[in-house]
Amino acid sequence: MHFVPHTDAEVAEMLASMGLSSVDELFAAVPAALRLAGGVDLAPGLAEADVAGRFDAYAAANRPVGRGLVCFAGAGAYDHDIPSVVHALAFRSEFVTAYTPYQPEVAQGVLQALFEYQTLVCRLFGLDVANASLYDGASALVEAVNLAVAATGRQEVWVSRGVHPHWRQVVATLAAGTGHRVVDVALDDGLTAWPAAGSPAALVVQSPNYLGCIEGVGAAGELARSLGALLVVAADPVSAGLLRSPGSLGADVVVGEGQPFGAPLSLGGPYLGLFACRREHVRRLPGRLVGETLDTEGRRAYVTTLRTREQDIRREKASSNVCTNQTLMAVAFLVHLAWLGTAGLRELALRCARGTRYCREALLAVEGVEPLSGAPVLREFAVRTPVAAGVVVDRMVEAGFLAGVALGEEYGGGLLIAVTEKRTRAEIDAFVTAFEKAVR
Amino acid sequence: MHFVPHTDAEVAEMLASMGLSSVDELFAAVPAALRLAGGVDLAPGLAEADVAGRFDAYAAANRPVGRGLVCFAGAGAYDHDIPSVVHALAFRSEFVTAYTPYQPEVAQGVLQALFEYQTLVCRLFGLDVANASLYDGASALVEAVNLAVAATGRQEVWVSRGVHPHWRQVVATLAAGTGHRVVDVALDDGLTAWPAAGSPAALVVQSPNYLGCIEGVGAAGELARSLGALLVVAADPVSAGLLRSPGSLGADVVVGEGQPFGAPLSLGGPYLGLFACRREHVRRLPGRLVGETLDTEGRRAYVTTLRTREQDIRREKASSNVCTNQTLMAVAFLVHLAWLGTAGLRELALRCARGTRYCREALLAVEGVEPLSGAPVLREFAVRTPVAAGVVVDRMVEAGFLAGVALGEEYGGGLLIAVTEKRTRAEIDAFVTAFEKAVR
Amino acid sequence: MSTGSAPGGRATSAPLMGRDPEPTLFELSSPGRTAANFRATGVPEWSAEELVPAGALRDEPTPVAEVSERDLVAHMTRLSHRQFSVDLGAYPLGSCTMKYNPKLCDDAVARAGLADVHPASPPALTQGWMALLADLEDALCRITGMAAATLQPPAGAAGELTGLLLMRAFHGAGGQGGRRRRVLIPDSAHGTNPASVTLGGYEVTQVPSDARGCVDLDALAARLDDDVAGIMLTNPNTLGLFEEDIVAIAGAVHEVGGLLYYDGANLNAILGVTRPGDMGFDIVHMNLHKTFAVPHGGGGPGAGPVAVTDRLAPYLPGPRPVRTAEGPSGGGDAYEWAYPEHSIGRAHSWHGNALALARAWSYILANGGDGLARVSQAAVLNANWLRHRLRGTYDIPYDRPCMHELVASATNLKRARGLRALDVAKRMLEEGFHAPTTYFPLVVEEALMIEPTETESPQTLAAMADALIRIAAGTGDDAHAAPRTSPVGRVDEARAARQLIPTWDARPT
Amino acid sequence: MSTGSAPGGRATSAPLMGRDPEPTLFELSSPGRTAANFRATGVPEWSAEELVPAGALRDEPTPVAEVSERDLVAHMTRLSHRQFSVDLGAYPLGSCTMKYNPKLCDDAVARAGLADVHPASPPALTQGWMALLADLEDALCRITGMAAATLQPPAGAAGELTGLLLMRAFHGAGGQGGRRRRVLIPDSAHGTNPASVTLGGYEVTQVPSDARGCVDLDALAARLDDDVAGIMLTNPNTLGLFEEDIVAIAGAVHEVGGLLYYDGANLNAILGVTRPGDMGFDIVHMNLHKTFAVPHGGGGPGAGPVAVTDRLAPYLPGPRPVRTAEGPSGGGDAYEWAYPEHSIGRAHSWHGNALALARAWSYILANGGDGLARVSQAAVLNANWLRHRLRGTYDIPYDRPCMHELVASATNLKRARGLRALDVAKRMLEEGFHAPTTYFPLVVEEALMIEPTETESPQTLAAMADALIRIAAGTGDDAHAAPRTSPVGRVDEARAARQLIPTWDARPT
Numbered sequence A, B: 001m002h003f004v005p006h007t008d009a010e011v012a013e014m015l016a017s018m019g020l021s022s023v024d025e026l027f028a029a030v031p032a033a034l035r036l037a038g039g040v041d042l043a044p045g046l047a048e049a050d051v052a053g054r055f056d057a058y059a060a061a062n063r064p065v066g067r068g069l070v071c072f073a074g075a076g077a078y079d080h081d082i083p084s085v086v087h088a089l090a091f092r093s094e095f096v097t098a099y100t101p102y103q104p105e106v107a108q109g110v111l112q113a114l115f116e117y118q119t120l121v122c123r124l125f126g127l128d129v130a131n132a133s134l135y136d137g138a139s140a141l142v143e144a145v146n147l148a149v150a151a152t153g154r155q156e157v158w159v160s161r162g163v164h165p166h167w168r169q170v171v172a173t174l175a176a177g178t179g180h181r182v183v184d185v186a187l188d189d190g191l192t193a194w195p196a197a198g199s200p201a202a203l204v205v206q207s208p209n210y211l212g213c214i215e216g217v218g219a220a221g222e223l224a225r226s227l228g229a230l231l232v233v234a235a236d237p238v239s240a241g242l243l244r245s246p247g248s249l250g251a252d253v254v255v256g257e258g259q260p261f262g263a264p265l266s267l268g269g270p271y272l273g274l275f276a277c278r279r280e281h282v283r284r285l286p287g288r289l290v291g292e293t294l295d296t297e298g299r300r301a302y303v304t305t306l307r308t309r310e311q312d313i314r315r316e317k318a319s320s321n322v323c324t325n326q327t328l329m330a331v332a333f334l335v336h337l338a339w340l341g342t343a344g345l346r347e348l349a350l351r352c353a354r355g356t357r358y359c360r361e362a363l364l365a366v367e368g369v370e371p372l373s374g375a376p377v378l379r380e381f382a383v384r385t386p387v388a389a390g391v392v393v394d395r396m397v398e399a400g401f402l403a404g405v406a407l408g409e410e411y412g413g414g415l416l417i418a419v420t421e422k423r424t425r426a427e428i429d430a431f432v433t434a435f436e437k438a439v440r
Numbered sequence C, D: 001m002s003t004g005s006a007p008g009g010r011a012t013s014a015p016l017m018g019r020d021p022e023p024t025l026f027e028l029s030s031p032g033r034t035a036a037n038f039r040a041t042g043v044p045e046w047s048a049e050e051l052v053p054a055g056a057l058r059d060e061p062t063p064v065a066e067v068s069e070r071d072l073v074a075h076m077t078r079l080s081h082r083q084f085s086v087d088l089g090a091y092p093l094g095s096c097t098m099k100y101n102p103k104l105c106d107d108a109v110a111r112a113g114l115a116d117v118h119p120a121s122p123p124a125l126t127q128g129w130m131a132l133l134a135d136l137e138d139a140l141c142r143i144t145g146m147a148a149a150t151l152q153p154p155a156g157a158a159g160e161l162t163g164l165l166l167m168r169a170f171h172g173a174g175g176q177g178g179r180r181r182r183v184l185i186p187d188s189a190h191g192t193n194p195a196s197v198t199l200g201g202y203e204v205t206q207v208p209s210d211a212r213g214c215v216d217l218d219a220l221a222a223r224l225d226d227d228v229a230g231i232m233l234t235n236p237n238t239l240g241l242f243e244e245d246i247v248a249i250a251g252a253v254h255e256v257g258g259l260l261y262y263d264g265a266n267l268n269a270i271l272g273v274t275r276p277g278d279m280g281f282d283i284v285h286m287n288l289h290k291t292f293a294v295p296h297g298g299g300g301p302g303a304g305p306v307a308v309t310d311r312l313a314p315y316l317p318g319p320r321p322v323r324t325a326e327g328p329s330g331g332g333d334a335y336e337w338a339y340p341e342h343s344i345g346r347a348h349s350w351h352g353n354a355l356a357l358a359r360a361w362s363y364i365l366a367n368g369g370d371g372l373a374r375v376s377q378a379a380v381l382n383a384n385w386l387r388h389r390l391r392g393t394y395d396i397p398y399d400r401p402c403m404h405e406l407v408a409s410a411t412n413l414k415r416a417r418g419l420r421a422l423d424v425a426k427r428m429l430e431e432g433f434h435a436p437t438t439y440f441p442l443v444v445e446e447a448l449m450i451e452p453t454e455t456e457s458p459q460t461l462a463a464m465a466d467a468l469i470r471i472a473a474g475t476g477d478d479a480h481a482a483p484r485t486s487p488v489g490r491v492d493e494a495r496a497a498r499q500l501i502p503t504w505d506a507r508p509t
């Protein structure tokens, strides 16, 4: 199966009009020695129905969350309800099959959606400027670190161990290029214990953090200001329904993983990186920014702006190398969040917090199950279990639950458990019952 | 959950602007005695996710065809591949949430699609005029009979037993109103054996008929002409890929079930009734008709036309009572058929015919399995089995096959088996193996 | 290229890009092009000649179209942009109830476990479907105050005819089949009513409306006799007014042995307020595609279930999904297909527009009893608010509280400035709204029948009222030349009928 | 209404209906309105105050928007009608490969068995995903002639940076981490290349193009030294030309110990013709969202896998899905997640844009080896045919057979009639086509970079050529005032930057 419309007759006619007799002649510039004799070394094309069959087989070899595997796993990827409007609207073909809005006159759809998305990200995070999305939470954090380094001229970055370990790993991987020093800051009873002195470019904290604990963002902000550093906060957009915004608590840059709004779990992607900062940093903003303006007739219009930050103009001096981002996921984020609305966002956070409280209390009543931290939590919490967390997870799978994510060595083991608004009391009760058996 | 946007404050404001204090006052015209005390006697509304849960449960209580139940059933509802374009295009919200195109200036989308659909139906059936769809095959047949009765002024209609029994039942049900006499015409070795003389309004034949046999449409046409009757043919749109069109063989009206193009099996609906006739009958055409015209600036445009046939203008003298039809399914039909294209339609029919031949030959080699008819078939055929067909079907379900449809008494029993382009040789071989056991 | 076919990738017909006509599929065709592909099956590749007898085999392939998937997608996508829909804006078409159709309903029915079920499957394989249909039937009976229903009729008109055949069967069983030959219909009735009456084998007797827009009771009495099979009514009627004397009407019709048929197209007005059964109706059809958010699909599919009282239940079409005594706990299936004792027979090829029925059920479940009551309250509130605002600007022929829709008239504008209902309608398009229904009901001159529905916000209503007032005042662009903003201007309907071009192949060359 | 919010049901911003701006979500908001609803869970209803410490709890809810589902749907649907897309028409944006994205790919990935898999699931639960990713990796290696790949990078630029970090790790392991500090880049390179070089910790050394539009070999030689870490090239390059001397370039770079990085944005030109591996490249990124029909989504998501030769494979990011010795028959899982021996570490939060990767794999499967070869043949044929037609009308700076795209220039038009590339682009919109890429590559003045792609038909190409010729001839409407047909006219970009309004809340009041 192929998607080339040309008939043989048309190809011949096109060639003839150019005075050629074969398509091969057009490839004359490719040295003979480089020519592939046998074409692409892949099986012949499949019909649409056969591709579907192949994908059925892949899907059947997975075990998705759902009725047969009730999800209590989070760790940066959450099992929230996605309302039907998200797919119906964000995945309309006009949004799906558009390119980056280079011609604003015929791209007001994507541009206005991004303008609205930026507005919402700023409101969630309590900041002034947000970009049109980055790849994921980790890449947003990398960009935030880069911004802080550039803004302060300092090379050391303090990163709390409460930040998602994968994100810290990505920051470390990419710091090999930029060369700044990443200093891990340990936790104490689940909360970051900052050093009192130093000259970091930034303090990086996640709240609620990887263990689910609500961090003292305000205090971190004061410390950052006193050290002349920026405060970078990794925040959860769902928590914005109940918690004070990082911006209001002193954050200079806020990043986040946008997955909870509009993105299915899908093995971890595509999600989207949220990024917002104070207005003073706008010229260092990575990625695309949409602004409002007017057209020649004075009508309101939107356009990508401050393009001179970007790589296609600034090249090696650009604020970032990002070009393609996750716009479609930003549109899905917009639709999901707009559907929730002001009251719905709060209600969502509240329902997560209630389920988490209910589940946590019940689990801590199980013999041998201990809290990893006593700090307040919102949608996720960690426990220590009498048998290794990995074993618990495997046993719970047999009972029909994805019980959570086993914590690594740096947290001294333990199991990280998330409870979203999807979890019913009956499911939680059944989970606890199965858990009692699994930890023995 | 509800879909009324009004806030309480807005309701109050609206009422105040009318000098009212409660919505109830607007219902003053409803006599107190008729007022429901307790409102609608139904449970309170469910959230979106809970509705989904209810529907998961309904779906789980069905056994759909697919990998676990390979479909060899047809009998008017066929398991064809539906290409992805059908859902992506026909079910775009502009088509789904539009009304009947009353304002052509903003309804050119639906109108042009219907114009193209009409063109394709005429090409498939070899006739001049097609309407914009009717409810289903049966209702199209009813309308064809009504047309013939009105056109000839005769009251008797000869309907071959080769016509789908459900359709004949619907014709009988509805004839109670119109009062014409429906005469069943028997089959001989699977083909209609017409009486030689009489004064019917119409001869009604299906080809390929209910048993899958290709009827002598040309001969029926000649007979009809000699008797002064119309020839009404029920045709399968897939068969148009290989068979001569009914129109070219003398049919005056051709009806059909459009399900094979664009409609999933879905327990039998929504499908769509295809209806085409010779131009001389256009003023008796039931339902909507789209025609090409011009707008005030001379641009090509489409509009529903010859509206004076229709019930909203002609009222009790209308050619039919149909108003809402199956437009969206017609759009799906259009997309599916256009995707197939000229060569694809032929290939589709050919593949059905090949699978049918392969399966039929293999089954007839099974001991005790006998053909119901020796007449040529295309996509479906009937066999007699040593044990009752109903029993065979039940046993085959256990083996993972929907083996076909058990024929009723009037056919002397037997099993009707359909083989579409979806059936692989491996599936047919497995089917035959299972069949050998099931008929013992 | 030598084929001279149209460029499928040129988008000047998309209103975003221009105002050209969209080429037809046939103009986009290029010989030999195709999008089709077929799964690999391994079935032997016999030729057509080996498979089909020579006499039956066609000489040439049926010409369909020869387009690439890319061009097909672009073509249909552009066509969709040339189409107004509820999802783009308000669609206040009176009598049609073009409410917003919740997206959850699309997803509810998009399950392989529903869509991939063969209609001729043994009942053991369709228990989920049967439960769903039985649950829906039960809910519809509760909503209408009826005892049983058939879900087979695929639209309102089909429901009407089914209902009239039930009437026939009922009278026939009572030995009155021959005598009862007339069905009464108000002069304001929808065209499907008289057309269905004819197909039901009855004669139409028209009943005039009185000065208040309701059935004229005296005129009714004068037409009632023992040759009357029944009466077909909508309530609220097509003027959007509640027939206050419905109990008296019912009594009078029943008195002469007739039955009352309720055309449920206007059911959106009375959910949770009152029920046709309470009013005295014997037979009720519902337009699920109006009241229960089955989207109209540009003309269908719909669903027109018919609910009846106990005494008519034995005549309902079959087969119906019926709960059995046993059920899964008892070992057998919970549901079976059954025909009522005196069933009039089958009214659909299979079981009606099943996915449309399922959709309506998802909507009813989501709303619940509370939500449905709210639907009617808001629908009636919206219509009355609009009536209030338009009063004085438009003639309101029957200016008292209406139900879910209002009928206004442009007669005053026609007199004053030559502005017809048609002109108002076309100018509404320029104002960003679909036009109201025009010239219906027939009893009102220059009728504009406006049904805002409950899903339009007060803000949208206010904007709609402003637009209508602006049009009446003539302060905007000239309505006679409207619409100017749409991809085509006013369409020449007379020409379409005069020079009939029903297909691409019928075009004059 | 007193809220003064915008009427959500008014559709004058849909180009079908008018040319008004679409109100923002925030203007459509009305206090207290909402679309949200939540499943019934039975979980105890603690208050926010009971759940969150006072210091952390916000005082006021975060203002989002307060809209009905109906208005949200109408808003987004109208916005979609204000957006051009491949599905509406041709999108000949050079370097972007805006081909038609087959619909089958949407359906292939729309399975709960793929979408509902938690990324932190134990590997036993994700064997299907891992097999899929491993199959894709294998195919990408075959296509590029490489040994191993990482699928983590979510876009081309991320792939570039990953590739540069691989370069670093390689040189570092060879003890040359400190010395190798420069990366060469042609002056025609895409902006992400130099930006990535900086982030990779290298300095950019620009290499000029020669008169034929290719890397100037002498200039290259002059810049090569043992402080060079490598060179980044596209081939065909951003002028659409094949670097004929690629073997010599590879030799020269390898000679000084440098590595060759292949920017795969232009891979659409050479599928089945030649492979970066054969040319001598060590590291290759692919833009699956260009070459393999992952739709671009208005700016993303994409996928930018990086494939490498054997000697770089040990440095690839992890974790990767790797086939184990055992497999299901041996009892264990067939795939496990593993880090290569000297892995540079993790480059994505999870495993890359998994659904986008799956989509590309469905496209590759559907095309197969034969189909992919056909892709490049048709892409190159289309571009050359267009070049042929435009020659004489537009300046063609390097007028010899191009690959999948051509770079033209409006310098002659600018001189003659003051027509800039920008004006040509805006007039193209009126002609029903998206504009070509303009002002890129930077080495060509008034550049128009046209990439028709293989999915546009000869008829569409001819129409596109006619439009471009008409524009150049000035026979149509004046290009300086274009576009006139779109919902907004030319947009004031300078104003946007000068009076920055990045959010609704930042608007001057």
Ligand SMILES: Cc1ncc(COP(=O)(O)O)c(C=O)c1O
Pocket: B322, B323, B324, C095, C096, C155, C156, C157, C158, C190, C192, C193, C234, C238, C263, C265, C266, C287, C302, C304
């Ligand atoms: C009052 C009334 N009755 C009956 C009908 C017919 O219903 P349907 O179009 O579903 O056949 C309609 C449809 O518009 C109607 O408005």
Ligand SMILES: Cc1ncc(COP(=O)(O)O)c(C=O)c1O
Pocket: A322, A323, A324, D095, D096, D155, D156, D157, D158, D190, D192, D193, D234, D238, D263, D265, D266, D287, D302, D304
């Ligand atoms: C030549 C070239 N290189 C690199 C890129 C960057 O790829 P991405 O946008 O996926 O980051 C692009 C994108 O346009 C490109 O055209």
